[in-house]
Amino acid sequence: MKTRYIIPLLAITLLFSNTIFSNTISEKDPEKDRVIIYVLKNILSRYHYVQKELNDDFSEHVYNTFIDGLDPSKRYFTQEDLKEFSQFKYQIDNQLKDTKIDFYKLVYNRFLKKLGTAKNNYRSLLTHSFNYKKNEVIDVDYEKIPFAKNESELIDYWRKQLKLSILSRIEDAENQQKEKLKKDKAFKKKTFSELEKEARKEVLKNMNELYERIDELENSDWYSTFLNSIVSGFGPHTTYMSPRIKSRFDQEMSGKLEGIGARLQKKGIYTHIVELISGGPAWKQGELEPDDIILKVAQGDAEPLDIVGMRLDDAIKFIKGKKGTVVRLTVKKKIDGSTKIIPITRDVVELDETFVKSSIVEKNGKKYGVIDLPRFYIDFNDLSRRDAAKDMEKEIERLKSENVKGLIVDLRDNGGGSLKTAIEIGGLFIKKGPIVQVKYRDEEPVIKNDTDSKIQWNGPLVVMVNEFSASASEIFAAAMQDYKRGVIIGGKQTYGKGTVQNVLPINRFYEQYPSDLGALKMTIQKFYRINGGSTQIEGVYSDISLPTRYSYMKFGERDLDGALPWDKVQQAKYSALNSYSNYRDVVYSSQQRVLGDEKFNKINEYAKWLKKNQEERVYSLNYNAYKKESKVKVKEAEQFKDIFKFDSNLTFNSPKYELNLFSKDTVLKEKRIVWHKNLKKDIYLNEALNVLSELKMSKNYTIVKQ
Template sequence: MKTKYIIHFLTAAILFTNVATASVYKNQKEDPDKDRIIVYVLKNILSRYHYVQKDLDDNFSEHVYNTFIDGLDPSKRYFTQNDLKEFSQYKYLIDDQIRESNIDFYKLVYGRFLEKLKKAKTTYRTLLKKPFNYNKNEIIDVDYEKIPFAKNEDELLDYWRKQLKLSIISRIESAESDQAEKAEKDKTFKKKSFTELEKEARTKVLENMDDLYVRIDELENSDWYSTFLNSIVTGFDPHTSYMSPKIKSRFDQDMSGKLEGIGARLQKKGMYTHIVELISGGPAWKQGELEAGDIILKVAQGDAEPLDIVGMRLDDAIKFIKGNKGTEVKLTVKKIDGSTKVISIIRDVVELEETFVKSSIVEKNGKKYGIINLPKFYIDFSDLDSRDAAKDMEKEIERLKAENVSGLIVDLRDNGGGSLKTAIEIGGLFIDKGPIVQVKYRGEEPLVKNDTDEKIQWDGPLVVMVNEFSASASEIFAAAMQDYKRAVIIGGKQTYGKGTVQNILPINRFYEQYPTDLGALKMTIQKFYRINGGSTQKEGVYSDISLPSRYSYMEFGERDLDGALPWDKVKQASYTPKNSYSNFADVVYNSNQRVLNDQRFQKINEYAKWLKSNQDDNILSLDYREFKKESIRREEEVKKFQEVFKFESNLTFNSPKYEYQLFKKDTVLKDKRVAWHKNLKKDIYMNEALNVLSELQMKKEYSIVKH
């Protein structure tokens, strides 16, 4: 299949993203013809155009089988091994069914699922009528991905009992902690008894379960069918996904930067709502306590009773988290260290401006340095004449040059990617001309993507900051700067490791006669490679200077995704490393020594090891006394690391001069910049990046080594 022929069918926008979202239709009737049509079209698109030529064989069939069942029942609340025994008749036949646009497997599992949902209502209501035995010595394993399905209905009932009991004792423990705090502040405060707290907790869990099943009852066939479709398409790779019309619309808004709410991107994983990314400049980002990797357990509107959102679908959870500007939302979150924390955030409008490039100037040892923060590689594909990341970067560099900065930091931390076009153009701002990245379609030779503009926007010292959340287009840029020896890469041990390219294909384009919107397919069509030939897939970009972080020892990134495409390499492109610095090795060595001997970084490294040791701790006691002891023990351990990231430099960060004119008309912008500069002052990683930048010395004449 020739590239030009493929492009004829593909949309113009090449996108990078590492966040998958569940798709949801609402209040639509079952349409068997539509269901079969979508499977038929998806099968043909994937077989012809996906980067991987995947055999629809027994292994693929087994993937769909397991993924769909786990998608419907992630917490093992519905199906038993007896159900699975019946389902297993299709375990190695689904590939044949897909080829024939047959959905018998889906109909069997979905039909049984509906039966189980009805039974579940009676189950939890019966169990919650009276107290559990809170002194019984028993445990629960909350690693629902690994625990087996219940052997039979009796064991399934016990699964339900333990999960409900855990919800109740968690609430009791939280309520007792709240009472202790109130009693300490107010000596007249009267504490409620355990019995009273237990009854309140049980009542609240019942209310939450009722609310959950009201929302479940509103869903119809198309909601669950999207889960089935995604179990098929993710069999090709984890970044390929089916997008309902509603989810496609949300994706388009996200890509253009039109974000609402607290300023956080959320992802549903099993029963839980995870924080995937904080939007630079948004309310959560400015508040400073919420972090990527946190799990939201409850949501409260101001001082109102918190609502448990565990098990809630993402769309509904978002409705409770969003709200009017100026209102307060309190999120009960589980931190990655296992502790639970209530975080108060004042909602605000997350303006488009906050996803754009911004810069700051700092003076160190008598010299001025520029810092450019790039939250993502943004572009509006519907209007290529509008502003984009490359144009804004070029303009910002020019402004900093006018203020005589001696060096530049490009901060790509938490930058999840964006447009390939802008990544190439931004790379070109720091070299005269040459290749930036290689892209490869299935079965074809790689295409070298070049910067063709000989102009160098910045030829001085350059440091690029990355972390474990720097992905995709960020990795293209960082890798190119590293291969050219144009910049020092500093940050986490390695970046996210997403070396694939996705494209959005409207399904109706392939079945034009269907009258309504069939949704879209986000499909992996390319892999990209560094100019040195190596892929960033799974491996990411290894930092020249690796700084300890909370993720240093944890399984994280693309390499942790099931079905992620493998690392490989292609022929090296022809390029000339710049070898820009006369003291590159010395600067790297000096930084490594500083970090090694810095007690603050040592403490961060110790914290990272502790997090790793607790990563697989999924066994909880259901004996309330032991549960409370374990909770206290964990809180005490967490306290040891409370100050681990506490740092404040003696540096002062300021806006470039042009922004001071803007502040006269826009006091909100001024407040946002003040908040950002305050965070930079407390940023131990930025402090070390500035140490590195201040030591770099440019060669007067670059050493030319032709590849």
Template sequence: MKMKVLIPLLAALLLCSNSYGKTIQKSDPEKDKLILYVLKSLLTRGHYVQKDLNDDFSEHVYDEFINSLDPSKRYFTQNDLKEFSQYKFQIDNQLKQSDISFYKLVYGRFLDKIGTAKETYKGLLKEPFNYSKKEDIDIDYDKVPFAKNETELLDYWRKQLKLQVISRIQDLEDQQAEKLKKDKNAAKKSFSDFEKEARQEVLKNMDDLYVRIEELENSDWYSTFLNSVVSGFDPHTSYMSPRIKSRFDQDMSGKLEGIGARLQREGMYTKVVELISGGPAWKQGDLETGDIILKVAQGDDEPLDIVGMRLDDAITFIKGKKGTEVRLTVKKKLDGSTKVIPIIRDIVELEETFVKSSVVEKNGKKYGIINLPKFYIDFNDTNQRNAASDMKREIERLKKENVEGLIVDLRNNGGGSLKTVIDIGGLFIDEGPIVQVKYRGEPANIKNDTDKSTHWDGPLVVMVNEMSASASEIFAAAMQDYGRGVIMGGKQTYGKGTVQNLLPLNYYVKKYPGDLGALKMTIQKFYRINGGSTQIEGVYSDIAMPDRYSYMEFGERDLDGALPWDSVEPAKYTKTSSYSNFGEVINDSKERINKNSKFVSINEYAKWLRKNQDDNTFSLNYKTYKKESEDRVKEAKKFNDIFKFKSNLTFSSPKYETSLFKKDTVLKDKRMAWHKNLKKDIYLDEALNVLSQLKMKNNYELVKK
């Protein structure tokens, strides 16, 4: 999609930069072969799909690895590919023998190319480009062929860097125009001034990028190759290095052990960018946003200088077990002074991961909104908080507020734990199946609600969008099949109907002393209780509301290698048919949406976005580029206000939470910001209209399935 400012080169490099490194790090060939052998054994025996390691599979690995290393076609030439192609249909045979000759050839050549990259971009950015030349660039790199030779490759570099410079020049000119509108006497710069400044900024961006590239290690490179192999089974199967596995565990549990600060690399330094509310650093009080961490000491040990250290390594020294002390030597943002700050590490909960709720009054009645960002669980300690127990507690709190209806917001919820979604589904029914899961070659296994009581039996609306996936789709599908709730949102959800299991490789090689990482492998498909799969299809909303993704290529159906849709026998369940006016409410909502000028405009905007999605060609003549850019901006202006909306409703926190605000002002600020956004949410506003109209049957009409 063409937008006013687009810097595809940097974005592409950042996306694939976890594959790069500065020089060939010392590798352990035996370890590399061992990891490959274990992965191959697990995949062929346990993956949901029985896959032959044949020439087709070999070709997939060949293409995937080369494209993952060089997605913007800036390193390899067709001459390189000619040499690589000797292995194109041999990789399957190599894998069977744990042979990594293909990997070593491509990896070594790529490192050679990376070694000359700095010289290339620095040389090209020394002098101005020819901005009057009539030429263009296609940034759809999936369709752009690899350069024929080194001369053409250099021209690829030139065009991509030129596009970045042109984009930045226009930005600078636009900024000056805005200043002159406010102050006619403001200093003016010439095109040549902006051109020089733009080249310097692009050069700095490239330098910063290659600093990060050079920090990466041999294991990062090898992980890229391994993922090229395992992705041949399906898009959701992946190899996790020990570092990535640690991040995954943290993400799934919503917790970490450490000081409770978000850090980022800034030049040679590690900078504090946020303190997590309620965390150890926040409680201690001396560490502040903007501070630079210079040294790290474990208790009374000698401090370690972390200036110039890669961020992941610095974080490793700063994090640590609950109850241990870390001493940070910090350069303070405010006065530049140096200070040693002792902090006792603790469990840090990432609040934005967890369930939160709000109360709103509409037409004299109270309603509750529960936002669930993820179906989280701590796999290492299932006694810790998880999405199901938190959801149950939040429902009970809202019942004390006397809410008469409930919205469960699963928009942008990418899924999580299968166990938690089964437990959460059970909160809304008396008993019965929630989902069916199936292993390769076996009949479907029905997963039932284990809690015989219903924790919420009132009106229910479930909000979803195109990014609601996996566990979100299980919950939405169950509520739809039971007739328990109204599903509202995009036309259909993401369409991920597969289940992955995390397998630590050391479990299968118990005597190996080092950490081998883990395999996230697709082991099951799940099915609705009505027998249909959510794979590819997702869950179709009862009430579809236009959004920016309505016409986009988006979701599981657009992934290469996605498993197909299929079905199994329906489970036996009792449909609640909870509402006496379900059809009437659906029709009323659809009429409101069709007549609402905002939704009509959003639908037109979605069509416009789709039209521009495939337009990936940019002029590199500055005057033409600027004219085309201005035309696009002018065209886009008619959509400027389509998402501007403000209801007359007031959202507030449940009473239990307001009592926490006196001690936790950060939490208070976050909730106030959330409530402000809820007030501007046109989708939530229509969901509340639907919720307020729903009428429960006095006695649920039981329809045996």
């Protein structure tokens, strides 16, 4: 991947430096926004998987996407504004060619003005009570309702949205009062007027907090929205990442960061500690606690910087830092309100929820291993560090040492990650051979092989998926299905993201630029199974389909605007494994068990009910009518309240190596206790274990030619 881009990157860098940048390099303050636009359009036109003409259709896409991105709930712009904006509706493509951003400037400046008007609107509206006897409705399907005709109608939009929020709170408060009255006959109920006043006050508080966060956003944040309106025209997974977002992306991919190991949250003007990451520097230091407030930050022995009122992202920049450096935090302690200076030496912090973990369960006298893989993680900046493939290999070895007879690999909610690790993990279950095919624009597909003949696990294998299993998860599941190496069980089909994105730092194309321009995550390839079919749109269909709450929802790649279509290429040369002597019998047995299971049938009914509710977007704003509608829905929901209540009566335990860690790491122990309780109550995992326990490896383990 890296070598492929050396020559084109050099060529495009020279091209850029000989054009507009020759006029801006000497300037003290180059037009950064225009620079990014110019670079983006050239990268996209040259390297994106889809060739896209910048024409009127593209212009219309940017126009609609940017306006919707700023105002998704129709709270700011009116049709009068849109009439003025529309002068650019079919001109944005021409402006982009000339590296102009007049459309952005007009809409953005109008948006800032509208934000100020919005604050006045909601504050004014919430100073007095609404008419809750009036027969009127609100449609919250904001994709379909038109923008307000004028400012007067816009205020009415605001009134209805605020009124709906208040109605919901009043109803909740009345229900809470009824419950308290059941327990305490002496409890004094508040009047409707009192509850309404409190609800209005709470809505005002929430709105003020929302706009405090909005006020913290800068031009660069809104400009990122505009840039994403442009790049999304090439596909739903092509995005511009600002330097801050790129940093978060790297952190998620590697599962680690350098800092103090604490999760922070902005509450009002203060930065609060939400959680300490187990094993991190703050956790080891021992003085920082959840709900403590950070008032000041000092680097080593330098003067402290007051961060009260500072936006959270900026505060985090000062608190994070390189491994081995010291940060001194001036903290207001929750426990007694005292102020204390706490020095912490920063270190690499590993986010354990990102990493592989396993559990052992005994069923019918045999042990089975459950491996949870939340992401195909890797640190591209340091390939010597841990990654998903290395951790999986190690975890399987540990489970083998405890004599497990079968493995479940849980990929539910795994949105993907590194293709490299997906290929290597696939190789842990086969001797060698193709795992996936990848294809660049206008080129023949390239087959990616597992070249290591070692098999880490040659016993029964079940792979769990759901509608959120995507990308690299689908590559692994598809390979196991095509080789007939494992049984795929879960939702009807996985997400269906069969495209490959590469992250390109924009400064690589213009190295002279003094500040960080961010990065472009761009679709450069498509995935294809070794059987030739794409995972795009279709995803992977489960061998054993289990009903889920999402079974009838509009969900997945197939429901995204601009998603690439499904297609196929030539099948790779591979041989399916005759792994199981009773594969068809086990699958059929499970299907019959699910069809006859009362719980699964109820979940299927629940999924249909959710779909129906998803399509009902109109609410009454007459309080009595609102309560009647709500009661009907509550009554309908009542029949589903216990559908996910389940107890397998199985006991899940950590592998032995992890038990030895618990004496030193009580946080890890508590997390595993919670996880194991959830596994015990997991009806989907229970059926996966049923399947696993029934699978019998073929005595010959022969190879069947395709």
